Amino acid sequence: MNILQECQGASRIAITGHVRPDGDCVGSCLALYQYLQKKMPQARVQVYLERPGEIYQCIKGCDKIDSQCEDTDPYDVFFVLDSVPERMMEPAKKLYDMARKTINIDHHISNEGACDISWVVPDASSTAELIYELIDKEALDADLAMAIYIGIIHDTGVFQYSNTSPRTMEIGANLIRYGFDFPKLILETFYQRTYLQSQVLGRVLLESIRFMDGTCIVSCLDRKIMDFYEVEHGDLDGIVNHLRNIKGIHCAIFMYQTGVLEYKVSLRSDEWVDVSRVAAFFGGGGHMRAAGCNMKGTFHDCVNNLSLHIKEQMESRLSALEGEKTGQE
């Protein structure tokens, strides 16, 4: 796909991502925004996203994000990044429906491509990596490089998860040549937590419960506790990774309450479980090792339903391994 060719003649271009935008979502939307502004100065380019967390305010263009979507004029091109169209914020949907051309750029294996043009590459570490591949490299400057870099580090856990490829590292190397302060960026957007965020993390770990012979773990935050610590969803990013990092765990579940008997569920795993399949069953999606969904019911109902699917996958892997062993004997 050639972004500029697809936007040729467009005077109004919109960009959006998914609800509760994470680093890759904000980074890739603002990278594309900066790029189009540079290459198509005559066009109006607008990013529609829920307000990104404070840590992302350092990205150029973050202050131009519109979270209200009160515009009623149709857009010539409407980009949906890092998401399927159904997962964009509600107020942007009417603008999406009116758009003359819709383009989807994503790396979620669960995305089946619903736009006029869909560029879905499940092997890519992040949507930001895809944006890097699609742009003319001469347009890169420190601001654009930084926006892409943020997207990549957040989806790869700073080049740590299995979605990091040699190409991801090459791109990272090219980006830091533009001279932005990457150690500060990594510290301040990825590792640093406020005191309250750290206390919540501690509480989640303390209250976690292991099950299935200690191979799975779950922890849940209800609204009362979130209010007590004055945390919102953006403060909880990364918590699930601490559960997954516990020795012996193949699958970690972190849930927080979003309404009465409603939870946002984050799933992380190793090679034992494909959590994108588990999440997809409950109407969510994601990647093999990191996925999410929204569920209704009591905490126990949700965990019971999730664990049925996790158990099924673990058992079939176990019997496949045993079959291999017997075959070798």
Ligand code: AMP
């Ligand atoms: P999270 O657990 O929210 O950090 O999400 C892990 C991965 O799954 C990310 O790539 C998300 O974009 C994706 N994801 C989370 N929730 C959903 C959902 N409801 N539908 C589709 N993908 C999701």
Ligand code: MN
């Ligand atoms: Mn992503």
